[in-house]
Every structure is written in structure tokens, then in C-alpha cells.
Amino acid sequence: MSDSHELVELPIIDLPIIDAPAASSHPKQRLPKWLKRNVPKGNANHFTQELLEELKLETVCDSAKCPNRMECYSQKTATFMILGNICTRACSFCSVPRGKPEELSSDEPERLAEAAFRLGLKHVVITSVTRDDLPDGGAQHYIRCIEAVRERTGATVEVLTPDFIHSKESLDKIIVDASPDVFNHNTETVPRLYKRVRGPKSEYAWTLGLLKRVKALNPKVKTKSGLMLGLGETHEEVFAVLEDLRANDVDFLTLGQYLQPDEQRFLPVDRYIPPEEFEMLGRKSKELGFKQVASGPFVRSSYHARDMAEAY
Known part of the structure; x- marks a missing residue:
């Protein structure tokens, strides 16, 4: 599985999609003790939430129901989600709403920059929904x-793109x-589960080629990727x-750890991985x-992203 891939125009291969297991075959599991968190004290999380509402900005923290949202907001940080x-x-793991997107907001870049400035961010993470309806996918x-x-903050910038x-x-x-400082694109899962987790339009080889292409274009850009575990993958597949x-x-x-956003619409958790296994x-x-x-x-894609970027 270690062959490299060039970023070439790949056809969408018409493979059968593996159906998600029936809910009855995966009875609801209790969250283990290591997945229970205390709500951070203080008002900093309210400051962040109110600022985002004032500037009419979306975050993946809210839209994807991230378990770290309160922690990040309390530290006056967030992962901004652009393009609506x-x-x-x-995708069968993500709670971001799907459907027909609205038109782009021309002043969103300025509103995002203002939020980053007022939060005092030194490292800004920008992600987005997938916009297959746009000719350039939202690149511009x-x-x-x-x-x-x-221009507004002088901060380093990390992008997490479709x-x-x-x-x-x-x-x-x-x-x-x-030339973002960090380019992140998530692999999400192992090839055997790709169609089931990411849907028929995604290609594992394309993901690898995308990440390799960044280095070919600009070796100074740091590349980053991530996987969700607990969907039925084996250690051998992960490695x-x-x-x-x-x-x-x-x-x-x-x-x-993958966490099921909703019992009715999303893939069930196959297994909760203990902290020592993650270590x-x-x-x-x-x-x-x-x-x-x-x-x-x-851990999520942008969790403590500044620490990771600055440590290297």
C-alpha cells in the first residue's frame, strides 16, 4: 500500500457502496468513561460564541458537533467554516447539513479576518463544506x-480543504x-471502508495524490492528514x-475516535478505542x-493545531 500517486484526473469509479450495518446489529453502546468531559468554567466560551454570531460566521465546531467545542471556545479559538x-x-459520518448551497458571501473573508483579530489568534484554521456546484470548488x-x-492579523494559516x-x-x-502554512486534507478511513464512509464520489488514490501534489508545488508547505478510528478498521489497515x-x-x-452524530442517519460506532491504544x-x-x-x-483535525504547527 506504499505506492505513491500523482494528482491526475481520476474517473469516478462505479463501485458498489457497502451499506451501513443495520442499527439492530450495533446496539447503542454506552460512552466509556474516557469519553466523558467536564464543561469548561468561565465566560470565554460565551465571548467566542457571541462574536461568531455577531459576525455571522460558521464554524465546523458547531456544524459538525465537535466534542471539543466548549473547550476551544473557552480558549477563544475556533475552526472557521467558509463557503456556507x-x-x-x-458523507455518512458528518453532521454538516447537505443540500443545495446558497450563493457565496462576498464579505466573508473580511468578517473572518475581523473575528481572528478580535480573538487574538496567532494561527487560524479555515475549513469548508464541499462545493461541487462551483467551477473551482471554492478555491478562489x-x-x-x-x-x-x-493582512488583518499576520497569523499563520492552516487550511483543511475538500x-x-x-x-x-x-x-x-x-x-x-x-501558500498556506499548513495544508490539511483528511484521509478519514481505510480503503476498504472508503465508499461506505466518504461516499461514491471520493477516491483514496486521489486523496494521496492531492497531498503529494502540495509538496510538488511548494515543499515549504506542511502537509497534514487525519483518520477517524472505530469504524471497523483493523490495525493492519491503519498502518x-x-x-x-x-x-x-x-x-x-x-x-x-469516531463519534456517531445521530443514531438514525449516520454510521454506528463499531468500537471505542481506549486511550492506551491511541498512545x-x-x-x-x-x-x-x-x-x-x-x-x-x-483529537480532531484542528485540535490544538497551533501547538502542532509551532512545534515543528
């Missing part, structure tokens, strides 16, 4: 947001024209993916050559 709050994909809007943040599978030139635009990521020069890695996977990942690894039940 409606996704054109229907990403560039405008990166430029606005840098796959741009319908517009291969979009990646080049973002990397060449805006094969990690080897593929390293073969394609990925610098940073995140490993976290083992983190050690093995470092041995494979990842420069920074965050591995734990509550």
Missing part, C-alpha cells in the same frame, strides 16, 4: 480568506497563489494507510516518520 453551511456531499474564496486573515475532485486546478491555485501517507510526504497526523498508535506513527502526531479519543 450546506455541503454538496453526503479560500485564497481571499487566507489573504484577508494575513478533495476538489471535480477541479484538479483548484489545489494549484490555493498552494501557488496563497498501511499511515505508510501510504508517509510515502507521499505527509508531515503531520491526527488520529481520533500505542501515536508512538508507532512517530516511528514511521511523521514529524508531529496527535493521537487520542478527542
Whole structure:
């Protein structure tokens, strides 16, 4: 599984989608004790929430029901979600609403930059819904947001992008024209589960090629990817993916526990991975050559992203 892949225009392969297991075959499991958290005290989380509402900004923290939302908000940080709050994909793990998106908001870059300035952020993480309806997938809007943040704050910028599978030139635009400090695109799961988890439009080989292409365009940009665990993958499958990521020069890695957003519409949790297993996977990942690894039940793509970026 360690072959490298060039970013080429791949056809959407018509493979049968593996149906999600019936709810009856996966009875609801109680959350283990290591997945229970205390609500942070203080009013800083209210400040962040009210600022986001004032500036009419979306965050993946809210839209994806992130378990770290209160912690991050209490530390006056958030992962901004641009291009609206409606996704054109229907991934079976993500609670971001899907449907027909609205038109782009032309002043969103300035509003995002203002929020980053007022929060005092030194490292800004920008993600988005997938916009297959846009000719460039939203690439030019990403560039405008990166430029606005840098001009207003001087902060480093990390982007967590969709796959741009319908517009291969979009990646080049973002990397060449805006040169983010960190480029993140999540692998999410192992190849065997790809169609079931990410849907029929996603391609594992495309994901690897996208990450490799960043380094070819600009070796100074740090690349990052992450996996959700607990969907039925094996250790052997996980390590094969990690080897593929390293073969394609990925610098940073995140490993976290998948949590089912809703019992009716999303894939069930196959297994809750204990913290000591995450620690083992983190050690093995470092041995494979990842420069920074965050591995734990509550780790998400942008969790403590500034610490990871600054540590290397």
C-alpha cells in the first residue's frame, strides 16, 4: 500500500457502496468513561460564541458537533467554516447539513479576518463544506480568506480543504497563489471502508495524490492528514494507510475516535478505542516518520493545531 500517486484526473469509479450495518446489529453502546468531559468554567466560551454570531460566521465546531467545542471556545479559538453551511456531499459520518448551497458571501473573508483579530489568534484554521456546484470548488474564496486573515492579523494559516475532485486546478491555485502554512486534507478511513464512509464520489488514490501534489508545488508547505478510528478498521489497515501517507510526504497526523452524530442517519460506532491504544498508535506513527502526531479519543483535525504547527 506504499505506492505513491500523482494528482491526475481520476474517473469516478462505479463501485458498489457497502451499506451501513443495520442499527439492530450495533446496539447503542454506552460512552466509556474516557469519553466523558467536564464543561469548561468561565465566560470565554460565551465571548467566542457571541462574536461568531455577531459576525455571522460558521464554524465546523458547531456544524459538525465537535466534542471539543466548549473547550476551544473557552480558549477563544475556533475552526472557521467558509463557503456556507450546506455541503454538496453526503458523507455518512458528518453532521454538516447537505443540500443545495446558497450563493457565496462576498464579505466573508473580511468578517473572518475581523473575528481572528478580535480573538487574538496567532494561527487560524479555515475549513469548508464541499462545493461541487462551483467551477473551482471554492478555491478562489479560500485564497481571499487566507489573504484577508494575513493582512488583518499576520497569523499563520492552516487550511483543511475538500478533495476538489471535480477541479484538479483548484489545489494549484490555493498552494501557488496563497501558500498556506499548513495544508490539511483528511484521509478519514481505510480503503476498504472508503465508499461506505466518504461516499461514491471520493477516491483514496486521489486523496494521496492531492497531498503529494502540495509538496510538488511548494515543499515549504506542511502537509497534514487525519483518520477517524472505530469504524471497523483493523490495525493492519491503519498502518498501511499511515505508510501510504508517509510515502507521499505527509508531515503531520491526527488520529481520533469516531463519534456517531445521530443514531438514525449516520454510521454506528463499531468500537471505542481506549486511550492506551491511541498512545500505542501515536508512538508507532512517530516511528514511521511523521514529524508531529496527535493521537487520542478527542483529537480532531484542528485540535490544538497551533501547538502542532509551532512545534515543528
